[in-house]
Amino acid sequence: MAEGSDSSSMGFLGRHYKEVKEHWKSNFAFLDYYKKTFGRTEPLPKWTDADVEEFIASDPFYGPQLNAIRESRKYAIFGALLGAAHLGGVSLRYSKSPHGFVLATGFGALCGGVLGLEVAEHWKQLYKIDKQAANLRFLYWWEDKTLGNQRN
Amino acid sequence: MILIRLGDGLAELDPSGSIDLVNLQNDALPGGSSVEKMDKNSRFAVHADASFALRGFLSGTSVCSRMDGVCQKLQSLEPLRGCRTVMKLPYGCSFLPENSQPMSSIHGSRGIHVTRTLSESTRVVSNRPLSPHLPVKKPQLSATFSISHRIFGASLASAILLIPIAWQFSLLLDI
Numbered sequence: 001m002a003e004g005s006d007s008s009s010m011g012f013l014g015r016h017y018k019e020v021k022e023h024w025k026s027n028f029a030f031l032d033y034y035k036k037t038f039g040r041t042e043p044l045p046k047w048t049d050a051d052v053e054e055f056i057a058s059d060p061f062y063g064p065q066l067n068a069i070r071e072s073r074k075y076a077i078f079g080a081l082l083g084a085a086h087l088g089g090v091s092l093r094y095s096k097s098p099h100g101f102v103l104a105t106g107f108g109a110l111c112g113g114v115l116g117l118e119v120a121e122h123w124k125q126l127y128k129i130d131k132q133a134a135n136l137r138f139l140y141w142w143e144d145k146t147l148g149n150q151r152n
Numbered sequence: 153m154i155l156i157r158l159g160d161g162l163a164e165l166d167p168s169g170s171i172d173l174v175n176l177q178n179d180a181l182p183g184g185s186s187v188e189k190m191d192k193n194s195r196f197a198v199h200a201d202a203s204f205a206l207r208g209f210l211s212g213t214s215v216c217s218r219m220d221g222v223c224q225k226l227q228s229l230e231p232l233r234g235c236r237t238v239m240k241l242p243y244g245c246s247f248l249p250e251n252s253q254p255m256s257s258i259h260g261s262r263g264i265h266v267t268r269t270l271s272e273s274t275r276v277v278s279n280r281p282l283s284p285h286l287p288v289k290k291p292q293l294s295a296t297f298s299i300s301h302r303i304f305g306a307s308l309a310s311a312i313l314l315i316p317i318a319w320q321f322s323l324l325l326d327i
Contacts, residue, residue, distance in 0.1 A: 072324050114317060117324055131323045 033132050036139045044139075045146050055141050062137040065129045072120030076113045083112015 010018070037044075052070070056063040087108025091101050121127055289295075 069324055076321075076325065110317070114320070117320060120324075126324075135323065135326060 030132060033136060036136060036143075044143060047142055051142065051145075052138065055138050059137065059141070062134045065131075065134040066138055068124045068126060068129070069131055069134060072117060072124065072126065075116040075120035075123075077116070079116020079119065080109040080113035083115065084109040087111070 052066070056067045059066075084105045085108070088101055088105035091104035095101075
């Protein structure tokens with residue numbers, strides 16, 4: 001085994017180790033997303049809803065996906081309100097403690113929000129799209145727009 | 153002032169929870185010298201931790217409106233003690249209530265554990281000092297291991313539960 005790795009710079013073990021590293025790099029590829037947001041020396045300028053709308057109009061493929069993702073926000077808010085009201089009402093019915101009401105309402109908002117996002121995911125078929133890729137495309141577009149302006 | 157009958161003597165229950173024997177004249181008591189009174193006090197002293205429940209029980213059963221009902225209920229179990237208002241507590245001490253405290257009447261007809269309003273409990277409970285426990289115990293490997301295991305387990309459980317939820321929220325709500 002030692003002779004094998006000595007005979008060539010990339011012996012059997014070396015090649016295997018390289019394959020393993022690439023495998024895990026592809027597994028953790030979702031972390032590259034954060035290089036675009038946190039891994040910068042200076043942050044990108046903050047975008048507004050109008051900029052996002054502009055991107056949605058401009059990109060034929062990722063635009064509708066990003067639009068669907070943004071629509072799911074309304075589902076989350078509606079679900080959070082519903083869940084908070086329901087669980088807060090239940091806690092008020094059975095107990096008079098104010099901290100219990102606060103905790104129950106908070107937890108109800110969390111559960112309702114998650115449920116709303118799940119409903120949106122299946123109603124708009126968001127499970128079919130790569131949400132991270134859609135977000136990343138917008139970031140690429142925004143980066144080209146702002147840094148391109150700075151360059152020019 | 154609540155007087156407690158301990159065996160043959162009378163004791164006063166003060167707010168701190170300990171029972172001090174009432175300094176009564178010898179002829180006022182049915183019997184017993186002061187030395188016997190001290191023994192009875194040491195035997196039947198109510199601990200400060202038990203005072204809350206005991207106080208609740210005492211104040212709960214000392215309400216005027218309920219006294220007749222409780223008296224009749226208890227007298228059905230015990231033979232008449234010669235005094236209508238004398239009630240028997242579980243561990244051999246009975247008490248006769250002097251002035252039924254007005255504050256207990258607002259709790260209604262409840263049993264042993266009368267819920268006290270926050271103002272009442274803070275008035276009598278919060279001022280006593282506690283004996284040191286954490287500052288004096290020498291840290292040992294077993295105890296340190298146990299609490300760090302619990303802390304790590306709690307943080308791991310919350311991380312496992314909350315990180316996917318945070319991921320989903322961030323993906324769908326970031327842009």
